Amino acid sequence: MNKKNTIYALSSVYGKSGVAVFRISGENCIKIISKFTKLKKPKDRRVCLTKLYKNKKNNEIIDRVLLTYFKGPKSYTGEDCIEISAHGSPAIINALYRELNKSKLCIEAEPGEFTKRSFENNRLDLTQVEAVSDLINAQTESQRNLALSHLEGNFSKKIKNWANDIKHILANAEALIDFSEDEVPHKIMEKNSKKTKKIINEIRKYLNDEHAGEKIRSGIKIAIIGKPNTGKSSLINYLAKREIAIVSNIPGTTRDIIELNYDIRGIPVIFYDTAGLRKSSKRIESIGIVKSIEKSKLSDINIIMVENTREMRKYNIKEKNKIFVQSKIDKKIRKINKKSVIKISSKTGYGITKLINQIYKLIKFKRNSYDNPHVSRERHRNQLILSLESLEKSLKSNQIDIKAEEIRKSYINISKIYGKYDIDEILDVIFNDFCIGK
Template identity: 35%
Template sequence: MTIAAISTAIGEAGIGIVRISGKNALSIGNAIFKGNKTEKLGNKYNRKLVYGHIVDKKNNQLIDEVLISFMKGPTTYTREDMVEIYCHGGIISVKKVLELVLNSGARLAEPGEFTKRAFLNGRLDLSQAEAIIDMIKAKTDKSFETSLDQLEGSLSRKIKEIRDILLEMIAHVEVSIDFPDEDIEEVTYDDLKLSGNKVKEEIEKLLSTADRGKILRDGLNTVILGKPNVGKSSLLNAILRENRAIVTDIPGTTRDVIEEYVNIDGIPLRIVDTAGIRDTDDIVEQIGVDRAKETVEKSDLVIGVFDASKELSSEDYKIIELIKNKKSIVILNKTDLPNKYNKDDLKKLIDNKDVIETSITSGIGIDVLEKNIKDMFYSGEVEIYSDAVITNMRHKNQLIKSLENITQALEDIGANVPIDCIEVDLKNCWENLGEISGDTIGEDILDRIFSEFCIGK
């Protein structure tokens, strides 16, 4: 079936694109296109832009002035015949062109269906297809570069290398089982152990990048935590260089989490300002406090903010307990006011972590905070990597399953378990890794993966 969709974002723009893919793409294009000098699109105009108009030929109604391109398969994104119509941007013009395409025999594409067809037709493997959505959602140059590496096959090649080792192990095991009396060199347990350890080592290397990959894909999940009126919202505004959060002298202004993305020299931060931690009778504010505590549990980094102009309160001690076992940066704010607390006393309570003295309203200390975040990131406390990186939770889960399989196989090898029992875990490992590249995967999982894509991609 031939599919069609709008491939550009909804809204006003200079150009809107309607994409068509399938065996009837050319005939549908010719049914609605009228060129100034061209009778029909075809091989003569393969990969060339042609000027003309989209016309509803049933009533000879002019729809839009366009450029149109026919691309003959298999050298296209989907490996099928494709037509792309470049019309005027805007909601109405693009919608009218799409409606005419659908009325001429195409059906509306499902989310990600163009990329799904590229996968099913062998142009991309599954990990490369998933890298496309990561590129679209990339928030920094580094996250884009990592997604591009994955699209170019960095992860696919590594998975293939590991599966090739496993396939050789499985082949040797099957020969030993099926032809025990033949004059064939029998695989030894030492050989299997050597290869199995290599597989395990490579899987563990990939898994070690998963936390870093998550940061690249989703941003460093950074939570600003503190009691009311210590300067949390002011800090968010200072990092963003804009007045995103409401700032007042009234405690409890922030009643819910406020989430923004910011790029600090290539480091993607998903930064969250939370409700101030305190006991309150206000039901709405208490919900915000509870959400703040939940957010801390899911964070990669916590920025704890304390008030130098006041002695530590019971709320401050609760915050200290919340951040003790988390990767954290501690700020002693309002140092421009008469100090009632100093950073040396605070350091003792937070296991001698460094304390940054700031006056956020005066802009003092923000550069030191950003430098600390960068130092943590690049020194390895919060790491980044740009080779074969696991950025996808589905990939991580498959690697965990594969690691369990090969670990069990190695335990069985060490215990001299019959070789046919070992083969089961080797095959499971090979299949679980194959789900990353899409070589061994069910239709239901495919549908779920591509449903996350936008329509038109």
């Protein structure tokens, strides 16, 4: 990627819409404004209503637009930027693409290139770059909250504080190597150990969060399992408010896993309808059953559909990860006489709210993800663990040079979270998730 190129992209979705937003970033912004408009000197961060000309001499207009100029470095990318809000018509969008291309003043941006420049120009750190992508992909309140908190820098502030403390510990350790003991402050070793222990405890406590952030990002997995014909597919259809799964009174109807994305009071969950569990001689059904068992193991919660207490004993799943449900309660059936078994009907909707409340009870997170943001990616967690392990090793050694080496490793690993060291390979992974215009 050539940093000197001025780039442009449609930042809103292509098609018919109220407004189509084009974004331009780079040193040719002013030239572009003077080529396409009659504006004399655009003011920084001021919106102006103006005509965009295809040809200024014969007053050939592309559209009447709102144009905002952001002078670098105080812009999203850190470079001169323009945002053009045109009418959202495919014809106008196409004309703008054509004319911007023809001007040779800018080239079309690659996915995530605006944000990449923002990172390169120190406008955003790596956790904030990731948060931009998460915010765009956010479907629920908790995802929006978490992404926004990371974008505001709350998470990296926390990490940078630890990194800063580790850097000081490292500086002290280096001083002990380079200078004799009477040249350095009194009891510096003890103070270093005390500080290290404090950081270790804080990071350990912080990581003990049931992976809430990662779950908020990717959705909480809930498998609906049980014997054939117990009403699993009927339940997922009721929740989806449409027929996403085939329902029949023939046991063994469902074979493939069927997914439903769902929002429980802002928390994203994914329900999985699975093949009924039984011994089957049919090949395809058996494959489905193997998949059901795998899905059940990989899920955070299992909704287990049962018809009697005997069936309940078969499921060896932790208490906090399972909910027993008896369906078809609208029919004349023998009700299971246990309060813990939620009785529902997928025909009338009876008991479904109770079931959703019970799920919410199991999945709601203690920590407020905005003010005290969770680790939202495995990448962050892995780096924190590496950093923590090095701190622990540094405490175990009595040799100051080994101590210093471990503290340095700890510092490098924690710094990689917000992007200071060897970040090229991480960048490629992150920007693969981006869309054009961001």
